[in-house]
Amino acid sequence: MKTDYKIILLFFCTIMLVQSCSTKKDKYINRQFHALGTKYNVLYNGNIALERGKDGVNNEFTENFWELLPVERMKVDDEDIFLPGQTKNADFERAEEKAIKAIQVHGMSFNGKEKNPQIDEAYLLLGKARYFDKRFVPAMAAFNNILNKYPTSDKINQVKIWREKTSMRLDNDAGAIEKLTRLLREEEIEGQDLADASAALAQAYINIKSKDSAIAQLTIAAENTKIKREKARYHFIKGQLYNEFGKKDSANLEFDAIIDMHRQIPRSFYINAHIEKSNNYDVLNGDQVEFEEYLTDLEENRENRPFLDKIYYRIAEYHRKHTSDSLAEVYYNKSLRKTTSDKYLKALSYETLGNMYFDKNIYKTAGAYYDSTMTAMVVNTKPYRIIKKKRENLDDVIYYEGIAQTNDSILKMVSLPKSEQLAIYTTYAEELEKKALxxxxxxxxxxxxxxxxxxxxxxxxxxxxxxxxxxxxxxxxxxxRSLQPNGASNSNxxxxxxxxxxxxxxxxxxxxxxxxxxxxxxxxxxxxxxxxxxxxxxxxxxGETVKDKRFDPETYLASLPTEQVEIDSIAKERNYAYYQLGIIYKEKFKEFQLAKSKLETLLVNNPEDRLILPSKYNLYRIYVELGLNHEAETMKTAIIKGYPDSRYAEILLNPQSELSKDKNSPEFIYTNLYQQFENEEYAAVIAEAEAQIKRFEGDDFVPKFEILKASAKGRLYGFEAYKEGINYIALTYADTEEGKRAKEIIKEAFPVLQKKEFVADEDAQKFNVIFQFENNSGEDIDAFIKTLDEEVAKIKYFDLTTSKDLYDENTTFVVVHGLKSIGGAKGFGELLKSGEKDKRGRVVKPKITRPYFAISSSNYAIIQRHKNLNAYLELQ
Structure with a gap:
């Protein structure tokens, strides 16, 4: 009988279960069955996946305490763009799948009303999963669906907050502020919901630069959140904002609130609160001994070891501000040895060390630190470009300082008696040998x-x-044979x-x-x-050994120059290096004392004439900048009396005139000279450029005249003359834009330009007909061109043009361009010589009877470049 009851009970439960599985019946048991299944199965697993995904996002996110922290620990990058159906995080994808399953499988909609009370939470889960997966438009759709279909949901306030957070991610900060403000005003929100709404509103205010309004909202958020990590974040952001407003006392109160939480929060917030508080230390009125003890305690605390890079950097900054550069350098280097993932801190340490050496005028070491700085920076950002430009400016300083120091050393040794030279090198060799031992x-x-x-x-x-x-x-x-297989052995x-x-x-x-x-x-x-x-x-x-040459003083003595020509060359190179250093320090770095020292040293070293006048003028300008009025007046008098016809004398006598627009200015002269170059007056350009180079010696415009002269020589005399001029510019004006451009030409253009081999006519596409004239023959070339243009205009089936091109000093070409084949070019020339018939049918004497030759455009470029016309004509 008991068995019958069990069977009946089992059968009854089965019937009830089958009946409750249906989502098509609006029965109490159906609603409860699906609600329980949705809550404790599908949504439970979905929320677990969501939390796991959030933890993954938090672990991936690296706090940048150097900038204002975001209210929400999630960063959206430009590359976070997904195609429909794509997702980035598998956990968020799983949470989304569970939410969709709950909606599709357990939804019970009757007459437009949802009977399963868990479906609104399924949509909320769906929206959150999409939000954290950075797919904000689909997330917005999920939140709006709840607001439209489930206005009486107990989660409605949370949904409104999440919707406005999503709206902010879509750059609608103004709309988010309006709706969140209305929500806080009209609804009685408290607890974590109030904290979330206030935090979201604070971020919106920060986004629109209303940071004072953000502080009030962050205060409410910090008071109401139960999550310690969030509380610490809100206090830290408030401290950062107070620091921006210059309210250090208020900022310190916020950082103290974080420090009081100690082990209840992530250690990074605790340490950075200490760092920020230490940055607000009052240097003038504070107790220096107490503050040093405070920094020492931070350094020696074993729990702070993962953050020693920042602590060392802070200590280094303290010592640098107290002019203890040696201690500062020690701690900057200690910070660099501890730095791991904080590239910004690494870049700061390298840059600061570079600046310290730069201020000491140790430019080679400074350049090395700037190189290291750039490796830790984001390429093509504004700070990167600033450091890169500063580093490039140092290249010239390092180069010329090296030349100056080396040549000075050589010249000093050469000037000593041989006995003193031997004594110095003997001491040096002995020290070197001692170190080697x-x-x-x-x-x-x-x-x-x-x-x-x-x-x-x-x-x-x-x-x-x-x-x-x-x-x-x-x-x-x-x-x-005695060794073990893996290199081990039991023997000693x-x-x-x-x-x-x-x-x-x-x-x-x-x-x-x-x-x-x-x-x-x-x-x-x-x-x-x-x-x-x-x-x-x-x-x-x-018993005898041949001593290492490094330890033999005679080796160094033998390397010293003995010929006067060689010594003069070294002195000349040294003097030019001093001149360049003086100009660089003055113009690029505004280091007037250094510039003054270099130029004054140059003038007592018997420099070339071309360096004397510009050096004196630049010294005059430096004296004015330094307020050395007596020295400035003396130098001004020396320039006016010694070089009365120079441009510098003109400037000193009439400083108020706008000489840059004057007809005697290099700009004006260069412009006119370039126009002559365009008009193919190459001989005149060369002569005038040489005159102006002598006149403006030392001026920034001289390299421009040099490159114009080289181009004119190339057009008139050919590639070899051009090559010689460009090489001279690259060597003599290496630090200028023209010098750098010359180096590029040597590297990139010369391999192409130096080719002399003529191209086969079948490989060419464009051809010319050339008429040759002797420049001193007295023939009217312009009249010939006029006649030729008339004849060319009669040819309708070709797009032909003519030009007058200088070949060399004695020869000018009149060229017809636009022919398509070598045969067509030759035929065109014959056509011009054949003449035309008049109305009566009689042959009229042709207007063009001059000899010509046909050539491809590529070969024409070669003969113009290398002036090898005879070589081409011999091949025809």
Whole structure:
């Protein structure tokens, strides 16, 4: 009987279960069944996936405490764009799938009304999953669906907050502010919902730059949130905003609130609150000893080890502001050694060190630090471009400082008596040898220590007379048959120790050198190194060694220049380096004292005439900048009296005139000269450019005249003359834009321009007909061109043009362009010579009877470039 009851009960439950599974019946049991299934199965798993995805986003996000923190720990990049159906995070995708399943499988809609009370939460989950997956438009659709279909939902306030957060992500901050403000005014929101709404409103205010309004909302958010991490974030942002407003006391209160939370919050907020608070330290009125102890406590706290990079940087900044550069440099370097993922901090440390060396005028070291700075920066950002420009300006300084220091050293040594030279180089060589011996001893001691204090059983020196080099080294490496398969051995034999083996090899090489495997190896001097031992007769060592040339003072004496021409060349190069350094320090870095020193030194070193006047003028300008009125007046008088016809004298006598627009200014002269170049007056351009180069010697416009002169020479005399001019510019004006452009031409254009081989006519596409004139023949070329133009105009089936091109000093070409084949070019020339028939049918004498030759456009460019017309005509 009990069995019958069990069967009946089981049958009844089965019927009830089947009946409740249906979503088509609006019954109590159906509604409860689907509500429970939705809440505790589908949505439960979906929310777990959502939280897991949020944790992943939080772990990926790196807080940038150098900038104002975002209210919400999620960053949206420009590349976060998805096609329909795409997703970025598998956890958010799973949460979205669960939400969709809940809606589709467990939805119970009757007469437009949803009977499953969990469906609104399914839509909320759907919207959140899409929001955190950075697909904001679909997320907005999910939130709007709840507002439209479920206005009485108990989650309606949360939905409104999430919708406005999504609206902000879509750059509708004004609309979000309006709706969130209305929500907070009209609804009684409290607890976490109030915190979320206030935080979202604060971010909207920050986005529209109303940061004072954001502070009030962040205060409400911090008071109402139950999540400690969020509370710390809101306090930190308030502290950052107060610092922006210059309210350091209020900012410190916010940072103290974070510090009081201590281990309840992420350590990064705790440490950065200390750092920010320390940045607000009052240098003038604060207790310096107490503050140093405070920084020391931060440094020595073991829990702060992951953040030592920032702590060291803060200590370095403190010492630098207190003019203790040596301590500051130590801590900047300690920060760099600890820095891991914070590239901004690394760039700051490198840049600050670079600036410190720059201020000390140690430009080579500063340049190295700026190079390191750029490796830690985002390429093509404004800070990157600033550092890059500063680094490029240093290239010239480093280059010319190197030349100046090296040549100064050489000239100083050359000026000394030979006895003093020998004494200096002897001291230098002895110090060098001493250092080399110390390094060698340190290496040997290190090898001995690494060998676990195991000394070789047999010294190589004890077996010189009986061992070959192969056997000696082999004895150190051991018998390979005794070794274990993986290089291990149970024996304690010394040569199983790789360190001891290395030590032995080093000892052999030190005693015998690098010797070949051959008979009587000991009797032949086969050493490859410089300090080799010489063997005597019978194979015994003679006891003498050939000293390393580095340790021989005669080596350095022999390297000194002796010819006066060579010494003058070194002095000339040194003087030009001083001039360039003076100009660079004055113009690019505004280091007037350094510029003054370089130019004054230049003038007492017997410089070339071309450097004297510009150096004096630049010194005059420097004296004015430094307020050295007496020196400035003396230099002004010297320029006016010594160079009365120079442009500098004109400027000094009439400083109020706008000489840049005057007809005597280099700009005006260059413009006119360039126009002459365009008119193919190349000989006149060359002569005038040379005159102006002498006149404006030292002026920034001189390289422009040089490159114009080189171009004119190239047009008139050919590629070799152009090549010579460009090479001169690249060497003489290396630091100018023209000099750098010349280097590019040498590298990129010269390989193409120097080709002289003529192109086969069948490989060309355009052809010309050339009429040749002698410049001194007295022929009217312009009249010929006029006649030629009339004849060319009669040819309707070709788009022909004519030009007058200078070939060289003696020859001018009149060219017809636009022909399509070599045959067509020759035929066109014959057509011009054949003449025309008049109305009566009589042949009229042709107007063009001059000899001509046909040539392809590519070959015409070659003969113009290399002036090799005769070579081309010989091939025809």
């Amino acid at each position: 110390e390094v060698q001893q340190q290496r040997e001691e290190a090898l001995k220590k690494q060998g676990n204090n195991t000394a070789p059983a047999t010294r190589l020196g004890q077996s010189r007379k009986s061992a070959s080099p192969a056997r000696s080294i082999g004895a150190l490496t051991g018998n390979s 034999f010394y040569f199983y120790n790789t360190t001891t083996v290395a030590y032995g090899k080093n000892e052999f090489l030190k005693l015998w050198g690098d010797r070949k495997l051959q008979d009587n190896w000991r009797l032949n001097n086969q050493r490859a190194d410089a300090a080799q031992e010489i063997t005597g007769e019978g194979g015994e060592l003679a």
